Amino acid sequence: MSQYTPSRQIKDLAFGQQAITIEDILAVANGKMNVELSQSPGFVERIDSGINFLNKLLTKDGVIYGVTTGYGDSCSVKIPLDIVSDLPINLTRFHGCGLGDYLSEAQARAVMAVRLNSLCQGYSGVSWELLDQLVQFINSGIIPRIPQEGSVGASGDLTPLSYVAGALIGEREVYYQGAVLPAKNAMAAEGITPLTLKPKEGLALMNGTAVMTALACEAFSRAQYLSRLCARITAISTVAVNGNPYHFDEILFSVKPHAGQMNAAKWIRLDLNEHEHPRNADRLQDRYSIRCAPHIIGVLEDTLPWLRSNIENELNSANDNPIIDGMGEHVLHGGHFYGGHIALAMDTLKNCVANLADLIDRQIALLVDEKFNHGLPANLSGAAPEQRYIHHGFKAVQIGASAWTAEALKLTMPASVFSRSTECHNQDKVSMGTIAARDCLRVLQLTEQVVAAGLLASLQGLRLREAQRELQLGTLGTSLQAMIHDLCSKIPFLEQDRPMESELRETVQLIQQQYWNLGYDERT
The missing domain is CATH 1.20.200.10 (Fumarase/aspartase (Central domain))
Incomplete structure (x- = not known):
């Protein structure tokens, strides 16, 4: 993939509206397309139902893996509701141990597009704020700096994708306008506020196959x-x-x-x-x-x-895991x-x-x-x-x-x-x-x-x-x-x-x- 340089975009690619192709991902990766979220009623309903269902479960003190429990082998550890909101932040931080060469800007941009498309299937229980933040990063050319090494391919690309999640909350480093700088600085330049991850969102961002699929x-x-x-x-x-x-x-x-x-x-x-x-x-x-x-x-x-x-x-x-079927609850x-x-x-x-x-x-x-x-x-x-x-x-x-x-x-x-x-x-x-x-x-x-x-x-x-x-x-x-x-x-x-x-x-x-x-x- 060639290096991304900001340019006038030919058109926007709508996520959540139709199946995305290999060529679509490469067009986004190489700066030939901007991205947007579909406004179709079916897509909006899937995202809203997932959010509402998760909120209802949390209100009822429901047990949800990775939301009210620890991760992986720690799934039997129940998290007190008053610190549930801290769990996704820690998930992004302790996985910040990638090594090796970094993905190119175009490859990292492709990773964000692939992850966005998975979340837009409507079965991850993520908020509109998270989806919008990914869209803003892609369109503004704020590209997470992702080390290539550290994933075994299950539970997905946890460590490399932690660099995407970390950037969205204003941590880690990004490529921006030809330089490497702290994510919070690039976000400030674009007027973007660091995201506060909701309980399921750290897992939703990281627990998937976006890096391997983008490559x-x-x-x-x-x-x-x-x-x-x-x-x-x-x-x-x-x-x-x-x-x-x-x-x-x-x-x-x-x-x-x-x-x-x-x-x-x-x-x-x-x-x-x-x-x-x-x-x-x-x-x-x-x-x-x-x-x-x-x-x-x-x-x-x-x-x-x-x-x-x-x-x-x-x-x-x-x-990702777990799958949140908001419409079927x-x-x-x-x-x-x-x-x-x-x-x-x-x-x-x-x-x-x-x-x-x-x-x-x-x-x-x-x-x-x-x-x-x-x-x-x-x-x-x-x-x-x-x-x-x-x-x-x-x-x-x-x-x-x-x-x-x-x-x-x-x-x-x-x-x-x-x-x-x-x-x-x-x-x-x-x-x-x-x-x-x-x-x-x-x-x-x-x-x-x-x-x-x-x-x-x-x-x-x-x-x-x-x-x-x-x-x-x-x-x-x-x-x-x-x-x-x-x-x-x-x-x-x-x-x-x-x-x-x-x-x-x-x-x-x-x-x-x-x-x-x-x-x-x-x-x-």
């Missing part, structure tokens, strides 16, 4: 873009190694009709523009990293709909804070993404090796023949890609199977969903680095073919041509050795910004 939204979007980009790089690499374009034939893929696999083959086929400009195939079969690329990319493509379903189901759920104690679905989604996604890194790494290895690249110079060197003794082209880039791939593959160990018993064995089986999501984002970062290297290497191979008069760029698909021309304007041809770090970093950044409109991106 999952980002991971899904980045993976979806990488899937399409890897198909494009495969097309470029196929041309660069004089590969067989008929490996992507429509009839061929009709007999093994996985939808995502067929999409990947179609994208490569359209980029090669084989219908308009057929090419001779010198070899019956290319190596697997070319021939089987649709099958590898297709695994991710066919997984994306399932991932979206799980992420958006979690996103649009009430996932029930207090329902359960475990909806458990992040198992997000944990599995992220463990699955990081596996699919790491396989993309491995695919592109293998394509780079083909391109640089004169034994396998069918006529390209060793290491894709663009130096004149008499200078090639001392110039090494993409040799070190290939080594770097191999290192990034190895690290990505190492991180595919599923986090969800490493449950730990915590909190006096009350939380004796936990999801590890937040760790899985963080791992997935790291795998995405490493894979984007490999893909950047693959894009530059395949572009170099294409330029070398063109220089050898073995290719006319005008025969390729129009969308691919546009991207190649844009890349050539940004990345000079590698004729003599030069440091490639800045060009790789720029390319990674463009990938993460989803800079190129890749075309042909209809998914069946």
